[in-house]
Amino acid sequence: MQDHFLIITGMSGAGKTQVMRTLEDLHFFCIDNLPATLIPKIAELCRQTSENNVALVSDIRGGRFFNKLVAVLNEMDASEQKYELLFLEADDEVLVRRYKETRRRHPLSDSKTLLENIAEEREILAPLKARATYVIDTSDLPAAALKKNITRMFSNKTSKERLKIIVRSFGFKYGLPLDSDLVLDVRFLPNPFYVEELRSQTGNDQPVADFISKHPQTFQYLKMEVQMLDFLIPQYINEGKSQLVISVGCTGGQHRSVFIANKIFEYLSTKGYWVEVYHRDIPSQKVAEV
Numbered sequence: 001m002q003d004h005f006l007i008i009t010g011m012s013g014a015g016k017t018q019v020m021r022t023l024e025d026l027h028f029f030c031i032d033n034l035p036a037t038l039i040p041k042i043a044e045l046c047r048q049t050s051e052n053n054v055a056l057v058s059d060i061r062g063g064r065f066f067n068k069l070v071a072v073l074n075e076m077d078a079s080e081q082k083y084e085l086l087f088l089e090a091d092d093e094v095l096v097r098r099y100k101e102t103r104r105r106h107p108l109s110d111s112k113t114l115l116e117n118i119a120e121e122r123e124i125l126a127p128l129k130a131r132a133t134y135v136i137d138t139s140d141l142p143a144a145a146l147k148k149n150i151t152r153m154f155s156n157k158t159s160k161e162r163l164k165i166i167v168r169s170f171g172f173k174y175g176l177p178l179d180s181d182l183v184l185d186v187r188f189l190p191n192p193f194y195v196e197e198l199r200s201q202t203g204n205d206q207p208v209a210d211f212i213s214k215h216p217q218t219f220q221y222l223k224m225e226v227q228m229l230d231f232l233i234p235q236y237i238n239e240g241k242s243q244l245v246i247s248v249g250c251t252g253g254q255h256r257s258v259f260i261a262n263k264i265f266e267y268l269s270t271k272g273y274w275v276e277v278y279h280r281d282i283p284s285q286k287v288a289e290v
Helices: 016-025 036-049 060-078 092-102 114-130 143-154 206-213 216-238 256-270
Strands: 004-010 029-031 053-057 084-089 134-137 164-171 182-185 243-250 274-279
Touching: 004 016, 004 036, 004 114, 016 029, 016 053, 016 084, 016 143, 036 053, 036 060, 060 114, 084 114, 092 114, 134 143, 164 256, 206 216, 206 256, 216 243, 216 256, 243 256, 256 274
Parallel strands: 004 053, 004 084, 029 053, 084 134, 164 243, 164 274, 182 243
Antiparallel strands: none
């Protein structure tokens, strides 16, 4: 695994909060608004604890503590401490609009206009921008695109591994799962509940699976469903989605939904996705994961 000790700075309103949220989703250890003088101590602590990926934000909000950042970086260079510096910027017009939309004040003095504060901040940050490992201009970058860029730059996982897929069976009679992203209704399939010897079994049991499998509409439906997922899942990954919940429902959540959920889990597993299957309404249900 590649290690990252990432120091984030840049213009106020350029998107540092969004970057930190994305890095948290990538399992970085994140600290916001850290005084610059503490950065070497955090770096040493992380080395001692084998913390692989760390992101720190140090910016103009730190006041006089922030003024030490250049000196701190010089010290880290001299002692050969490895770090990366990510600098975020945006055009003046964009920053002004963002401040107007959020109705927040600039961290610098209230005695100046917003544009004057932005100009002063640019001057203060110029030496840091000049030595940055990465510079990202977010002027024309929507939040989703910024998240995608950060994920591509700092994730150690493949695109398929970044999206966690949960396939869950459930019974409509017990209520729809509230966190569902996709809901599949398989109540149209013949119901094993009405076969007495199958009633007490579940879709995990072979006799129930054999009963559902013998009906041609079962695999006609599955063929269409996986075609839809083959299209949708890459789109979700491209949008930076970190978790997808596919809920498969039948009447009681015991037979048909369990069988179909298992089949979708098996298919997505063969495609290399990070996927779990969970049967909500089966007593003592177990979670399978790949």
